[in-house]
Amino acid sequence: MSDLITALGLALAVEGILFAAFPDGMRRAMYEAAHSPSDQMRIVGIVSAVIGLGVIWLMRQFG
Secondary structure (H helix, E strand, C coil): CHHHHHHHHHHHHHHHHHHHHCHHHHHHHHHHHHCCCHHHHHHHHHHHHHHHHHHHHHHHHHC
């Protein structure tokens, strides 16, 4: 459970840094995401989840 909370904290920290460093770029990215087709968003979400799980698996095996 502590790994999950740590991961959520890291995600929030990275997102906060991106918004602080590149506010206009993040605004454009959010606009593009909001206007993307649902199918494209679903595919991006699935690919991101699979990559994330792969990174977790690799770190648990070799880290």
